[in-house]
Structure formats: C-alpha cells, structure tokens
Amino acid sequence: MDFVEVRVQAPRELADILVAELAEVGYDTFEDNDEGFCAYIGEGDFNPDAVAEVMSRYEGLGELGYEHRVITRQNWNAEWEKNFQPLIIADRVSVRAPFHEKPEGLEYEIVIMPRMSFGTGHHETTALMIENQLDIDHAGKRVLDMGCGTGILAIMAVHLGAKEVLAVDVEPWTVENAADNAAENNCTNIECRLGGVEVLEREAPFDIILANINRNVLLEDMHAYAALLPQGRPILFSGFYQEDLSKIEAEATKHALVYQSHRTKNNWVSAIFTKL
Numbered sequence: 001m002d003f004v005e006v007r008v009q010a011p012r013e014l015a016d017i018l019v020a021e022l023a024e025v026g027y028d029t030f031e032d033n034d035e036g037f038c039a040y041i042g043e044g045d046f047n048p049d050a051v052a053e054v055m056s057r058y059e060g061l062g063e064l065g066y067e068h069r070v071i072t073r074q075n076w077n078a079e080w081e082k083n084f085q086p087l088i089i090a091d092r093v094s095v096r097a098p099f100h101e102k103p104e105g106l107e108y109e110i111v112i113m114p115r116m117s118f119g120t121g122h123h124e125t126t127a128l129m130i131e132n133q134l135d136i137d138h139a140g141k142r143v144l145d146m147g148c149g150t151g152i153l154a155i156m157a158v159h160l161g162a163k164e165v166l167a168v169d170v171e172p173w174t175v176e177n178a179a180d181n182a183a184e185n186n187c188t189n190i191e192c193r194l195g196g197v198e199v200l201e202r203e204a205p206f207d208i209i210l211a212n213i214n215r216n217v218l219l220e221d222m223h224a225y226a227a228l229l230p231q232g233r234p235i236l237f238s239g240f241y242q243e244d245l246s247k248i249e250a251e252a253t254k255h256a257l258v259y260q261s262h263r264t265k266n267n268w269v270s271a272i273f274t275k276l
C-alpha cells in the first residue's frame with residue numbers, strides 16, 4: 001500500500017477546520033508543520049477533486065495552498081524514522097522509537113514504530129488521552145482502545161496495570177503496526193483486531209473505554225461503546241475540538257454517559273465521561 005501526502009499551507013486559524021474537513025473525506029493521519037500541515041490517505045482512496053473542493057470553500061480567507069505527492073510504504077517508514085523525535089508526556093511517560101536512547105528516571109516507557117499509523121504521542125489528542133489515562137486506575141481492568149492507531153494508548157493501559165486490552169482499528173496496516181508495537185513493548189495481553197464498531201458485537205463489557213477517533217465517528221458509534229460500559233466506569237473521548245464538546249456531551253447524555261472533566265491543548269479536547 002502506498003500513500004498520498006497532501007501538504008497544505010494554511011494560517012493556524014484555518015488549519016484546524018481544514019483538518020476536520022479532510023478527516024471527513026477520509027484523511028486520518030495529520031502532521032503539523034511550520035507552514036500548515038500534511039494530511040495522509042491510502043493511494044487508492046485519494047481523490048484530488050475532494051481536496052480541491054475542501055480548499056475552494058476557504059479561498060480568499062488567508063494564504064492557502066496545497067500540493068500532493070505519492071509516498072511508497074518503504075519511503076514512508078524511512079522518512080518517519082528520520083523525523084521522529086522522542087518525547088515525554090506529563091513528565092512521566094517516555095515515547096520513543098527502538099533506535100532512540102532510553103531516557104532515565106521516567107515511570108513509563110512506550111516504544112513505537114508508528115509507520116503509517118497515527119499515534120506517536122506528538123499529536124495533542126494522543127498526549128491528552130495519556131494524561132487522562134494517568135488519572136484513572138487501570139489495575140486489573142479490561143480495556144477497549146477504539147481507533148488504536150499505533151496502539152500507544154493500549155500499551156499505556158497495560159503499563160498502568162490493565163489485565164487485558166482489545167485494540168481495534170479500521171485500517172489494516174494500523175492493526176498490523178499496533179500488534180508489532182504491542183510485541184515490542186512485551187504487552188502480550190493486547191489483542192489487535194481489524195474493523196469498526198461491528199467487531200464489538202459479541203464482546204463482554206469493558207471496565208475502561210478509550211476512543212480517540214474523530215467527532216463524527218464518536219457521535220455515530222457512541223451508543224455501541226456505551227452499551228459495553230458498566231455503571232460507574234469511565235470512557236475517554238478525543239479527536240475533536242473544544243467547540244464540539246457540547247455536541248459530544250449531548251450525545252453522551254442520550255447514552256447515560258455523564259461528563260466528568262476534560263483537558264485541552266491547541267483547541268483539541270480529551271474528555272472523561274462515566275456511565276450512570
């Protein structure tokens with residue numbers, strides 16, 4: 001599988017809305033840069049007209065431009081290895097690749113090779129989810145990680161003591177990558193599964209649910225997640241902006257999920273709800 005990178009030049013105030021619009025037409029991996037951001041999609045799903053249409057809606061609102069190129073899977077991995085910097089989240093969690101030096105004195109260490117998957121920890125939503133996870137008792141818990149990407153949140157859950165984790169994603173290469181990362185981190189209790197909400201049909205309830213996806217998927221699939229959460233248990237959402245929190249909360253209320261708290265960074269949100 002090869003990928004298309006769409007490199008968008010856009011002012012900061014337009015970048016967020018463009019990311020949301022591109023996410024709606026199938027882009028699911030984004031990377032900020034000084035000029036704007038890059039969005040990625042599998043080559044087979046790339047439609048230049050869809051990008052042109054999104055961009056045309058914002059014409060005249062700022063300095064906008066975009067170009068695209070195809071990146072082979074092999075080149076992607078090489079580029080990623082060149083660019084990925086290790087990072088520390090909440091002064092407690094190190095996220096690095098196997099070829100980075102191991103930092104000393106941190107409580108938790110996550111080693112990932114994200115390849116084409118989302119979830120290096122550099123995106124605000126991933127870091128916010130991890131910060132929220134640190135506040136939740138995972139010991140002995142059964143956890144669902146919906147939209148697992150690299151599996152970073154699933155690995156964090158195991159490091160925090162989770163008994164077992166089901167990590168699910170709709171992208172085949174992502175599920176493969178999450179399984180590799182689980183092995184790299186010696187997390188033998190993570191099961192990685194390909195699919196969407198339909199693969200949860202016969203699942204027993206989970207003690208904790210993590211779902212960093214996007215606003216529309218969360219609104220659509222929240223009923224199914226909520227049905228798998230027993231009373232008093234937490235569900236952590238991310239992948240949406242502050243202005244969407246009220247929509248997420250309104251949908252959550254329909255499924256007996258009660259707002260507890262949220263964190264934000266650069267307008268992104270990760271919120272905790274519990275089942276009534």
Ligand SMILES: C[S@@+](CC[C@H](N)C(=O)[O-])C[C@H]1O[C@@H](n2cnc3c(N)ncnc32)[C@H](O)[C@@H]1O
Nearest residue numbers: 118119126147148149169170171196212213217
């Ligand atoms: C924002 S990334 C989050 C990755 C990782 N969990 C993290 O926190 O960094 C969202 C992931 O959700 C996946 N996804 C998109 N739609 C989905 C759906 N309907 N059900 C499950 N996963 C989905 C994407 O393929 C992508 O890997």
